[in-house]
Amino acid sequence: xxxRHLSTPPKAEDFTPLQEHQEQTPATFFxxxxxLYAKQSGLTLSAAAxxxxxxAIFAQFHTTPDSESENALVGDVDIWVNSENLVLFQxxxxxxxxxxxxxxxxxxxxxxxxxxIEALLLNISLNDADTVNAxxxxxxxxxxxxxxxxxxxxxxxxxxNEIFGAMNTCADLHxxxxxxxxxxxxxxxxxxxxxxxxxxxxxxxxxxxxxxKGVVYGEELGxxxxxxxxxxEGGEASGVNGETHEEKYQRTG
Numbered sequence: 001x002x003x004r005h006l007s008t009p010p011k012a013e014d015f016t017p018l019q020e021h022q023e024q025t026p027a028t029f030f031x032x033x034x035x036l037y038a039k040q041s042g043l044t045l046s047a048a049a050x051x052x053x054x055x056a057i058f059a060q061f062h063t064t065p066d067s068e069s070e071n072a073l074v075g076d077v078d079i080w081v082n083s084e085n086l087v088l089f090q091x092x093x094x095x096x097x098x099x100x101x102x103x104x105x106x107x108x109x110x111x112x113x114x115x116x117i118e119a120l121l122l123n124i125s126l127n128d129a130d131t132v133n134a135x136x137x138x139x140x141x142x143x144x145x146x147x148x149x150x151x152x153x154x155x156x157x158x159x160x161n162e163i164f165g166a167m168n169t170c171a172d173l174h175x176x177x178x179x180x181x182x183x184x185x186x187x188x189x190x191x192x193x194x195x196x197x198x199x200x201x202x203x204x205x206x207x208x209x210x211x212x213k214g215v216v217y218g219e220e221l222g223x224x225x226x227x228x229x230x231x232x233e234g235g236e237a238s239g240v241n242g243e244t245h246e247e248k249y250q251r252t253g
Contacts, residue, residue: 002128003104005057006097009089010080012036034084038166040159042148045074045088051141055126058141060096079145081166083173100124102174106140108167110160113146118157120145120164 089097
């Protein structure tokens with residue numbers, strides 16, 4: 001999913017409040033409003049000026065130079081952490097914003113800014129994950145979210161941990177699809193991959209009348225089937241191909 005430009009700010013009624021979401025069971029999850037986990041106003045964004053100007057969406061934010069670095073500052077920003085995406089919206093002088101899908105956030109972490117102010121670090125992929133072909137083509141914007149009144153003696157830093165916690169929850173709702181495996185030869189969830197005949201792969205081993213037709217020579221059932229396991233002490237084989245069974249059958253009486 002790609003980053004999306006916003007020309008109008010979100011509204012509270014666009015979301016389901018977190019408390020309301022926790023107190024009720026929706027009749028359906030389809031078409032439901034996104035859940036709002038955190039919302040904070042008066043934030044400032046800091047990023048390398050060159051990176052901000054190179055991206056078509058971020059370039060629409062009004063910036064001022066940071067007198068203490070080469071970064072650009074984006075002031076008067078609201079953040080909406082919701083179950084669908086992360087929204088950053090600047091209200092003045094021209095309303096403009098961005099909706100960031102969680103898979104595009106390569107990193108989010110708390111950090112210290114100068115060095116006593118709590119801040120939030122975001123690494124945002126500026127590419128559409130569905131179109132980028134190689135790792136070297138990925139462009140990352142390193143963005144620092146500064147709390148309200150960060151440049152005063154009384155920064156309002158408590159909101160940073162709230163935003164961070166909300167992002168943790170929402171990011172878990174959007175796992176990276178690459179982590180689920182590619183369904184290749186090593187996919188142990190495929191029928192028969194475990195090495196056993198089950199209801200899912202029974203048709204491969206019986207004929208139309210339900211008679212067992214065996215396994216074709218050279219075809220393996222998979223790891224685990226017909227395995228010869230060695231005894232821990234004596235070193236003799238036991239199990240399917242082993243000939244020693246006294247450990248299993250003991251004389252009684």
